[in-house]
Amino acid sequence: MKATAKAHTNIALIKYWGKRDESLILPMNSSLSLTLNAFYTETTVTFKPDLSEDKFFLDNELIVGDQFTKVSKFLDLIRNYADVPDLFAEVHSTNAVPTAAGFASSASGFAALAAAASRALDLKLDESTLSRLTRQGSGSACRSVYGGFVEWEKGTQDDGSDSYAVPVAPQDHWDVRVAAVVLSSVMKKVSSREGMKRTVETSPFYSAWVDNIPTDLTQIKEAIQDRDFERMGEIAEANCQKMHATTLAANPPFTYWHDTTLTVMQTVQGLREKGIPAYFTIDAGPNVKVLYQPENEEVVQQTLREIPGVTNVILSRSGQGVTYK
């Protein structure tokens, strides 16, 4: 009735951008990510027959409101799957994902929650099933079930039964590094949920985004298999810019970029002009993640730290999938 699991967050190199089903969290396009070792959530779930409702503690603090509701609704899925709809749980999570790093702690959070809760109920899920369940907590979380490079196959079924992540290359396949560049934080005006929705519904560029994903995916998977860093970086950087371009064409238009976002992007391109292969990617927020190779860690880190407006640079590398204690 009790289990502890740890899951890492991930950074998408081919972005998940747009839902075809809001309640089942089914994406319009497949995506591909790298699981990151520096950012994780560890969660212990204990189902207790004497509880009349769930309890959720995050970093030792009792959580109420929307964040609690999301966790409790997700536990409903697991309870229903295990056919114990009236069994409630106490959940204790610790987050090693600095919120200010602009990483969605929801990715590691829901992956760890799904793993711990299903293990606590002794469900013995295979990883595909775990990924499919995790997806319904937070879309990109379904990729965090695996380590290394991971693809989330969008699937075609209305019930989401074929929409889950699959491993592309294991954690030790290739030592690619990621620097998370943290900017002075300003509240996002458009949440990623709202941003996706507005883009899907109003951007005239959105259908071309979806149409181009299969090519991007095929090419980046080849680059990953070949360990071709520059090819992989080029595809990831271009894919991220296409995603952000769709928002500029939405109605009303919007962007997640700030002035310093542009500065970091151009600094990374400047590194390449100096012969240092580095590539950026940006999620639905102003922070930038920079891909680089181990031998360039010092110069990349140094260069990024010197940019005015950058408050922190956090280094990471390929991380593992869900583990249990």
Next chain:
Amino acid sequence: MKATAKAHTNIALIKYWGKRDESLILPMNSSLSLTLNAFYTETTVTFKPDLSEDKFFLDNELIVGDQFTKVSKFLDLIRNYADVPDLFAEVHSTNAVPTAAGFASSASGFAALAAAASRALDLKLDESTLSRLTRQGSGSACRSVYGGFVEWEKGTQDDGSDSYAVPVAPQDHWDVRVAAVVLSSVMKKVSSREGMKRTVETSPFYSAWVDNIPTDLTQIKEAIQDRDFERMGEIAEANCQKMHATTLAANPPFTYWHDTTLTVMQTVQGLREKGIPAYFTIDAGPNVKVLYQPENEEVVQQTLREIPGVTNVILSRSGQGVTYK
């Protein structure tokens, strides 16, 4: 054999972005602009039977190289039109278009050159013909033949005979103001000519850009007729962002924006949140032009001048079309 003409530059509210014919300068999409009074070129053309080639003076300096070749090739068009292919000219131009303002002086330049040269040869061209000829010097220059709000109809003929500008609303229709926000200048990495070409050839978003222009044009012309400033501004600001979005999806991707470009865009949106209607538009470069109403001139100017990285703010209003001395 001698004539002097003056033409103003213009700012596109619906952007010209992409050529369907590089040598005739035929656009993929129609566009719409406002002619601006603050920026102009004055040109005197004197055809002289004793010259064995053209001579071009810009601000009293003899110009050679590419810039001269462009002027001389354009004079070939006028000479051929007048059936005097061996008659060369001396051209004296003065530019009141600060290059650093990021305005294409080619727009006012070729409009003034076409007007002065055709008048010097006593061609008595109607304005459509003058606009059509001007287009072959520099695309957006064809709009500078007229004052006020002007549409460049892309046309459908292969020979370009139906691709020229037409007036939408005269100079005195509506007192709309434009602040040209000049940023510390950095050399453009991608010229607008190269940028258009790469976007047309490689951006998966380009066809949706073209498809959406007729709607943008219909709506902005209604807003101009109704003198609905907020509607006009919204359409122009969205159209500019769509144009820049197409470049982010090109292969390789690129952007004309700098960090301060983003700051100015967000400052303008911040003005609106304070109840001051102001809207931005950006051409193929980092500088920003801000549309505002006369009653807000002080606050808009002040706000823009205070942005770090802004080196100058030049105010303009609706200007007139080609005039002769």
